[in-house]
Amino acid sequence: MADLPLNRFREFVDLTEAELAALAALCGEPERLPARSVLHSQGDRVDRIYFLVSGWLASGVAVPQGVQQIFKIHLPGDMLGVPSMAVTRAAETLTALTPITVLPIQMEAFGELFTEQPRLAAVLFLCVQYERVALMDRLTSIGRSRSLSRLAAFFVHIYDRLHAIDARHPPTLDLPLTQAELADLVGITAVHVNRKLQELETTGLIARKRSRIELVDVDGLRRLADLPAHRLRRDYGWLRDNAADRA
Amino acid sequence: MADLPLNRFREFVDLTEAELAALAALCGEPERLPARSVLHSQGDRVDRIYFLVSGWLASGVAVPQGVQQIFKIHLPGDMLGVPSMAVTRAAETLTALTPITVLPIQMEAFGELFTEQPRLAAVLFLCVQYERVALMDRLTSIGRSRSLSRLAAFFVHIYDRLHAIDARHPPTLDLPLTQAELADLVGITAVHVNRKLQELETTGLIARKRSRIELVDVDGLRRLADLPAHRLRRDYGWLRDNAADRA
DNA sequence: CGCTGTGTTGACAGGTCTCAATATAAGTGG
DNA sequence: CCACTTATATTGAGACCTGTCAACACAGCG
Secondary structure, three states: OOOOOHHHOOOOOOHHHHHHHHHHEEEOEEEEOOOEEEEEOOOOOOEEEEEEEOOEEEEEEOOOOOOEEEEEEOOOOOEOOOOHHHEEEOOOOEEEEEOOEEEEHHHHHHHHHHOHHHHHHHHHHHHHHHHHHHHHHHHHHHOOHHHHHHHHHHHHHHHHHHHHHHOOOOEEEEOOOHHHHHHHHHOOHHHHHHHHHHHHHHHOOOOEOOOOEOOHHHHHHHHOOOOOOEEEEOOOOHHHHHHHHHO | OOOOOOOOHOOOOOOOHHHHHHHHEEOOOOEEEOOOOOEEOOOOOOOEEEEEOOOEEEEEOOOOOOOOOEEEEEEOOOOOOOHHEEOOOOOOOOOOOOOEEEEEHHHHHHHHHHHHHHHHHHHHHHHHHHHHHHHHHHHHHHHHOOOOHHHHHHHHHHHHHHHHHHEEEEEOOOOOHHHHHHHHHOOOOOOOOOHHHHHHOOOOOEEEEEOOEEEOHHHHHHHHHHHOOOOEOOOHHHHHHHHHHHO
């Protein structure tokens, strides 16, 4: 269990050994699933969430005419299915984009965390807030910018996340996404994605080769995307106090 | 303090007296602010969140050229500024649309909740998840539907929320919003909002008189909006267990 | 080799934006 | 109360962005 990708949580605050152990204890046996498999569909009744150990996965909903809206691309270290905890039926469909490994977490076990590891619960609370901020950024990108900027925003966003997981990650994306899925992500048409990708390429911002996309000019893309730069808080006075209470 | 609009939390689960008291104890003295006042701006350093007692308020960010993206219209009973807890500088600007009354909550006090009222903390966690689901719905609406549907979605959404606060609320909205703000909400232009409002009116879906909008055909609007219908969970086995642990 | 899914291209229609100008309402100071 | 200013709503014409439909190219795969 020592090799769980817990960077996500460490970004917020350093966890104690006990907390890491509690987190690991939550998880069930790892499950391996092939690409294209569905963890759960919108409308399903679900009683567990997941921790993504390896692989990529898309969270989205289907809308009429074979189109969908993809909310988020999940990378290793993400918690999956959490938003649906508040509603009777899953609000999202979770589809594997690559072969994946997940650890299931029963909601009961998750609930106990709140009584037994309050500081860890608070950290999870903050994780969710950050997800919310990310969604707000997506909303801004889709609501108030052109398709070219939206694509740039997506590439930069994914690059930043891969960079956060591994600081040596090169500015190259091997996206396990079709252009149709890219379209579902940024809210345009597959045909239009194709044209705009070509525009990004001829402008010298990216280079393409198969499904591999090289971010030739990251700064240029970032300027084009015009995303707000959020920095994670790490100075949680109230989290420290909390820990002190229990020590 | 007995008149706090706590319906929001009651929607999830019935709170105990002790929990309600703890919630009330978190809050500082009520602050009254006039319309147009700003609770905090994106980029501000903030150390508190708010509980909205009365009035309407918009959460959004400014983007170039005087345009903005509004994430959410907050109604009485909402917690404000929570997403910004995870980042060093506020991710959103909170602007009063009407005169408002808020109760400030220091983050320190909020942190103690996790150790002292774990079940309540879990409920707040779920509230946030629901907010996230709401954002996902907004994203779908803006990303994958036409402006007419987006406007319909907004009206229906606000109506449903007002209805949840007071079941006798008539299908009439007194929106303290300009058409420009409506535009910022649904991601289009003020001019276009005007045209589409007229279209909704001539189609017989709404009627307008000043800033008052009557939802003449709620079902029709809902069909047009094509929003997923989420139902809040109330059968939290793991929440009950939690309470039992402490009893 | 012929499937099937994905990528690419073209022509055209439709939605939305831009840039005005004007009308109406709301607010202000005299 | 009126005259004035300002904010907001409404309208029109044209350009731009994006969607639609259809055809074709290309790759992976049996």
